[in-house]
Amino acid sequence: MPGDQKSSAASVDPEQLWLRPAEFRRGRRPSFSREVITEAAVTLADAEGLEAVTMRRVAARVGAGVMSLYSYAPDKETLLELMVDHVSGELAATDPPSGDWRTDLKTVAHLQRAHMLRHPWLPAALTTRRVPGPNTLAFLEHALAVLRPTRLDGAAKLEVFAQLTAFVAGHVAHEIAQAAAARSPERAAAEARYLAAVAADGRHPELAEALSAPGRPLTAEATFARFLGRLIDGLDAD
Template sequence: MTDAEYVNIWMRPERPARGPKPVYSRAQIAEAAVRIADAEGLEAATMRRIATDIGAGAMSLYRYVPSRDDLVELMADRVMGEIDIAGMPSGDWRADLTRYAEELRAMWLRHPWIATVQRSLPSFGPNQLLVVERLMGVLDAFVSIDENLGLIAILSGYIEGTVREDINSARELHRSGLSESQWMARSHPYIDRLVKSGEYPILMKIVTEARQPHLSRADQFRYGLQRVLDCIAAALPSTTGP
């Protein structure tokens, strides 16, 4: 297979058939890159910086990871390996999907740089594949593979969209120098004027009646997650339980 035929890092053998024996592994490089990105952001995880971290020459690392996209792919798969999927599927689909959602959210919050990674093409990393196998295995006995893909896409979209909003909100607050409560306090006079104007009846109901805005972000996430799981339940045969 020629270089032109490779479309992702997983198609490349980690140990080339020819040349000197590798000194470093993809796992070492990914670990160093994740450590740097966690501390300073994704852009800081350059080949030069990683090489310094592990004591290698910057150019030598391209033997292991040919491109920036390959590096990010390795990093993303490395953090997917943190998701605890042991024992899934357990037979309780709702408990399994709840557990997965909490695990994925926690992983994103530990590694907020993941929110800046834009990937649309499928990933075939070993950790990603294992998660997909276990996750889709939860619903496999109840629905067709196409229905399974659709339901998991709905769940994943909710999790990733919600946690990305949490991460972006935290960044905006950091730039403002305010806590969330301080930001809300400063916004209150303007919101109060909007409510009293009578022009925004839905906003008035949100401000005066809604419980969700007063929940922690974690509890807001769980509230929405249960609504998503209710939708999934409606698509499953009645014999599968709630």
């Protein structure tokens, strides 16, 4: 069906999507809305992943025919744009920037991490260029305000935000994969034995030294904070 064919984010018209109200097809006005459709798609993705989100399954959840959904989301790529912006409404920052841009930027990253962990499909969705909708733009506006104390120009501020978002998305994807692997004690034990054998073979002295170093806190939160600190503290924003 046309709504489930693969599409590119580049084919989504941002003016039609965000600036023009959804146009209904001829005939009786539907009893559902774009928001209802988007919420149904998000619920599916949260529970079963992006692969589960098809126009047919979304239509079934809202009790509509598949064809009636196309006025709101003509294809899955458009629906994905709607989903990303819909959940971005959860990112509303209530506190104004403190003026300490490094601390504030770390807060932005922690908000993003918690947000992506609530919606594990988001890291994959963000790997494709997205057209920011109103909720996404609101959070971007906050992030740019955080960077105001720096001497970065506008383009550089946007690059920093993109770099930060990409870092968080990549880290959360890895975090989710690690959590899944940890649920298999046999696999974890096999990995430990493998690394011990590699460290002892004499061909990887640098790795052996690194593995023998004192351990650091391995909680997901501590690991994220440590990596984030390296990223942000290393930014040259003067």
